[in-house]
Amino acid sequence: MRTKNTVPATHQPTDQLTDELTGITDDPTGMTDEIPDGVTPDTAHVTGRRSRRDLLESRAAALSASDPASDEFDRPLYDGDQLERDERAALRRVNGLSTELEDVTEVEYRRLRLERVVLASVWSEGTAEDAENSLRELAALAETAGSTVLEGVMQRRQRPDAATYFGKGKAIELRDIVVAEGADTVICDDELAPSQRRALEDVVKVKVIDRTALILDIFAQHAKSREGKAQVELAQLQYLLPRLRGWGESMSRQAGGQAAGGQGMGSRGPGETKIELDRRRINTRVAKLKRDIKDMKNNRDTKRSSRAHHGVPSVAIAGYTNAGKSSLLNRLTGAGVLVENQLFATLDPTVRRAETADGRVYTLADTVGFVRALPTQLVEAFRSTLEEVAGADLLLHVVDGSHPDPEGQISAVRAVLADVGGDQIKEVVVVNKADIADPEVLDRLRRHERHCVTVSARTGEGIEALLEVVAHELPKPEIEVKAVIPYDRGDLVSRLHAEAEVLSTEHREEGTFAHAKVGPALEHELSAFAV
Secondary structure, eight states: OOOTTOOOTTTSOOHHHHHHHHTGGGSSSOEEOOOOTTOOTTTHHHHOOEEHHHHHHHHHHHHHHTOGGGGGSOOTTOOSOOOOHHHHHSOOOOTTOOOOOSOGGGTGGGGSOOEEEEEEEEEOSSOHHHHHHHHHHHHHHHHHHTEEEEEEEEEEOSSOBTTBBBOHHHHHHHHHHHHHHTOSEEEESSOOOHHHHHHHHHHHOSEEEEHHHHHHHHHHHHOOSHHHHHHHHHHHHHHHGGGOOOOGGGGSEEOOTTGGGTOOTTSOOOOEEHHHHHHHHHHHHHHHHHHHHHHHHHHHHHHHHHHHHTTOOEEEEEEBTTSSHHHHHHHHHOOOOOOOSSTTOOOSOEEEEEEOTTSOEEEEEEOOOBOTTOOHHHHHHTHHHHHHHHTOSEEEEEEETTSSOHHHHHHHHHHHHHHTTGGGSOEEEEEEOTTTSOHHHHHHHHHHOSSEEEOOTTTOTTHHHHHHHHHHHSOOOOEEEEEEEOTTOHHHHHHHHHHSEEEEEEEOSSSEEEEEEEOHHHHHHHGGGBO
């Protein structure tokens, strides 16, 4: 009976073969000109030079093939697969693992992971239709922020619960809905107190945010200019400051000076807690942002005063978000402002030059959109931007005629304008999207609003009528002058046609006689040539 470690002499490799296999590295070249077994001299030129290991392994394979039973025995001649250098250095592509989308229309949604949200609101005042419209607007806000709305629930109460916003039982029902839908976020249609948010999170076991946090998140995504980013950051910090909280070590005292190193007397003290340190840093950052925004406001005021000095009237476009303000600006001036069917798609104000039919120059400014219950932090942070409305000579209040509640939009916008002093400006209500609006709604708005124009920025319907209204409502120069302007002062003649209301002109031998109504600045320039 053979043992595993004994091999018949007839099948035992020769000492020479063993020595060659184990000492293969002794030859620095590792190549041989020997012709292997089974290769005739006639075909040797096809095989070429082969490595010594190939030859030795072929001989070992031949010895193994001569006795099938020899597979049972340990042979220290082969020590596993030896990967070549290029195989070890290369990455092998594994097919079938790619999750790349074939439909390019979904690329925008794949830029971030879409959160799955459930909307919740308390109906405490108004009609059921008003409450449902507010919840639909919250759904549009959530979609704009980059989430998928799964469900919306509403509770009828006289006032929100002071502890959990909902009642305790309804909060448990909300948790069951969250679990059933597989949601990871709950968005409430009101601004929650810090204690309400924490208590509701403890019940539903997922993240809870309120309407204010959602709007701030949208503003943070859409702010592009330096001023816009600073304003959004300021609003976010002011919202975050009263909502700071910590757990465990984050509430512990921070040792100051040499106290942490045990340096003894004079260096011990209570120090600051981590939350106090965070508050101090936020307050420092808020103070810096306010200084920066104030400097930017000075630049904006300088530009505005320059236009006022030259007597250039200004028209401001204001209105509810997604009412079509940017579309209207593009239609009137060709500004090329971004137009998206989203809430708060554009935040940065845009000012463009325009002319009336009789050649008078004025500026047209697009402002940030408004929304119901616009966070007070945003109103304060964007006050310098909203002052473009307060300093305008004419306000075009754009309303979405296709919205279910256009009157509610008008009331919400006017409430915000009153906070910044824009309620004292001459207002023209521009009802946009007339091509898809209900004719009865348009008629109702025309009857209720004194100065009302119906337009469609998409099709151009009513734009000519709007331009006529703007030209008629713009302030006109009231100082009547008569002057003979020398021919070498053609700049004054040009300013007359651009800034004044020219009644008549006549070319005389000594210069151009002009009879016009001008502003105070131009009157001073023409006083030297007055007749």
